Amino acid sequence: MVMISINQQDELPLVEQVVRGVSRQIDERVLRQGARLPSIRQFANDHRVSRFTVVQAYDRLVAAGYLESRQGSGFYVSKPVDAVAANEAACDLDRAVDILWLLRQSMQQRQFELMPGCGWLPPEWQDASALQRGLRTLARGRSRALVEYGNAFGYLPLRQDLQQRLGELEIAASPNQIVTTHGVSQALDLLFRYFIRPGDKVLVEDPAYFNLFGPLKLLGAELIGVPRNQDGPDTAKLEQLIQQHHPKLMITTAVLHNPTGTCISQAVAYRLLQLAEKYQLMIIEDDIYGDFHGGRATRLAALDQLNRVIYVSSFSKTISASVRVGYLACHPDLAQELVDLKLLTQLTSCETSERLIHQILSEGHYRKSMMRLRSRLERAREQTIGPLESLGMGLYAEPEYGFFLWTRLPSGCEWNAAELAHRALESEMMLAPGNIFSPQQSISPWLRFNAAFCADQPQVFERLKPLLECAASDE
Amino acid sequence: MVMISINQQDELPLVEQVVRGVSRQIDERVLRQGARLPSIRQFANDHRVSRFTVVQAYDRLVAAGYLESRQGSGFYVSKPVDAVAANEAACDLDRAVDILWLLRQSMQQRQFELMPGCGWLPPEWQDASALQRGLRTLARGRSRALVEYGNAFGYLPLRQDLQQRLGELEIAASPNQIVTTHGVSQALDLLFRYFIRPGDKVLVEDPAYFNLFGPLKLLGAELIGVPRNQDGPDTAKLEQLIQQHHPKLMITTAVLHNPTGTCISQAVAYRLLQLAEKYQLMIIEDDIYGDFHGGRATRLAALDQLNRVIYVSSFSKTISASVRVGYLACHPDLAQELVDLKLLTQLTSCETSERLIHQILSEGHYRKSMMRLRSRLERAREQTIGPLESLGMGLYAEPEYGFFLWTRLPSGCEWNAAELAHRALESEMMLAPGNIFSPQQSISPWLRFNAAFCADQPQVFERLKPLLECAASDE
Known part of the structure; x- marks a missing residue:
């Protein structure tokens, strides 16, 4: 139907x-x-x-x-x-095909009535009025700038905003170390194209943000999963994997890791950087959820100061996914190389979008609106954890901030998370089963819940209940 | 200094x-x-x-x-x-380095006082007020749309506008054959990544739009130049080159070719498509200057109906380079594959920009503003051709439309175009010498002039004069 x-x-x-x-x-x-x-x-x-x-x-x-x-x-x-018989594709889309299925699913989630598995906030939670004010200001501003090609590094005033933002995180980066991108996706794509040759081994966390896997596989990289603990990647296992596979690159999220919602400890961060130094490993730190953390969090880039660490983030989760403004910060020589790659493959980024984000950041409401979001998310997590636990679901770790809750199916559940998710689709509910966050797509008893959607749509729990009962009664 | x-x-x-x-x-x-x-x-x-x-x-x-x-x-x-010693890059930026130099030059042209070599219109010629009105309309519109991820193919109402526009060019394309991109650059990059493996031979015109060469070289393609005549690519030479090199792809501009300003004849278009059919060649038709043509022009895609021809274009030259909205149209199966590649590497495009362009197209002023631009360009070409010829420069062909004038240095000129361009930089004037449009960067006596800039900046001719005299007096 x-x-x-x-x-x-x-x-x-x-x-x-x-x-x-x-x-x-x-x-x-x-x-x-x-x-x-x-x-x-x-x-x-x-x-x-x-x-x-x-x-x-x-x-x-x-x-x-x-x-x-x-x-x-x-x-x-x-x-x-x-049709002409389709030409053979040079890039191996098939290698990435499972990921593509997931991605397409993920981009169509709003087709479902209930979306507890969603990877972003409900649009109503975001401050669209700031965007509206920003657009009006752009409309009044310097008209020339609306038609000209932008700077290849990105709009300078925005890079200066980012310099300040990074400074607040104790990451020193001058504007010539900052390159704006079309979301975090382009930042990662540029970095992957720059670093990866077919057959290269790349370390990702297990579990990790699933949109990472596709572009890596597309370039012929072999994904090596590093187990993610509550305090960050398992560094003992990491050293073994490095010795075994000689990877050149690792991608990790220190703050509010997707899907577990956990943050790296100082000790693990330090050990990780020691290993990177010892084995000449470059690290990409994806901080896309960083602004949801209201306290003092440990970031690899703050310890390492953009030496072995390349920092990527965006405003897609906080201000707007539609305007597609992300950025990377790294060593200035590398930044110049990446700008060259950006120029060659896409020319400049969209300066109109960058001016819009700069406008919103300069207006001064961003900080307050993030504070409001954090409080609202705190309540949403409370409203979600209780009902999930009542259903017998077990929380991996209670996150301090953010919207992700990584939960385990009740013991005695006969279905794995993918099976549950499949059944849930029939009742118009999109779940995020653990297998999609596994670099090997392994069967998993884990699910990622989005506390914001669960708080807005408490029917989620009512619909989960019979499904879980059904899964248990299969015994 | x-x-x-x-x-x-x-x-x-x-x-x-x-x-x-x-x-x-x-x-x-x-x-x-x-x-x-x-x-x-x-x-x-x-x-x-x-x-x-x-x-x-x-x-x-x-x-x-x-x-x-x-x-x-x-x-x-x-x-x-x-710095950590820079890691070895997996992609060969060096291969593209000459192109990069050109690209950087081209992106900084506005640093120079006079820009007769520029590849786009002076910002003042473009209708920034349409963008301002569009931004105000967006600000009043549906606020949810400002924060959500867009559709992976692109904003549907814009794809419907494009369907209509292509229909007027007699190219039948339903919205599921149209994919929006970040300018023509991303359209080309997606296509190149899809089709090209290292070592593949690719046909480009000689001369051609120089931004093509870098991304192709980056992917390890070998460029084969097909001589461009006044009526299109030299098809006799083309068949020889196909038999010799077995290329899988050709990139060509039928209408208002950059840099020559010429259009393909019906006979050459037909012959080109016959060869494509015979030798199983895919053709990318770059129509970025198409809207500057006010008459009935021959397009490969109109003959072939997106069978072997992939059509790419953008609004960067007509509405705004800053908002970065381009698109491609092709066979629906290929379109789906390219959308998958777009999703994997950049997620969706910027829907805010796409809504802005849709707004401008629906407002109904676009057609009129292009008509005004065409008349103004006609005068500008007249104001430019005379003075250039007075300086002894010879026109390759008088273009019917557009802003490019492809001109040859006077006989007896001791310098090639690159030498002249180098000297011109000293007097704050950016020229576009023929060597940059050559796939092999060959020395050339040709220069591309932008009639719009020349008409706005008649000092160009005064500054060219002593340079040409100097070049001649070197004898």
């Missing part, structure tokens, strides 16, 4: 919601070419919208080439035009 | 202009680490600004880490912090 999410309260017209929902499912191959769509009456009943809305939406989808109407038979997802 | 461009009429404060000018020169290594800056008095005299302005600017540059002040000795470009 085709189900898309319709929100009667949304200011977006219902026709538009149907057009977007269906086209997205086609784009993401949830609806396959040749598939038949529900009849207009059926779709209208399923989604509690008028038939007139569905007629209009289907018509627009036909006009847009997504659907074709067959006389007397209904609406079908359009067939492709006659 | 350090010279940056200062504009007393600019609304940007003078201090800011100095800070930007100097930091840019440091970023782009025009000013090298350890270099001494002019004294405050000297800088103030050279640039006709007050000493107080220079003091403030130097102070800010010290605070930003660009400069260091040495007691009694003056200001120097900061030394890098102590």
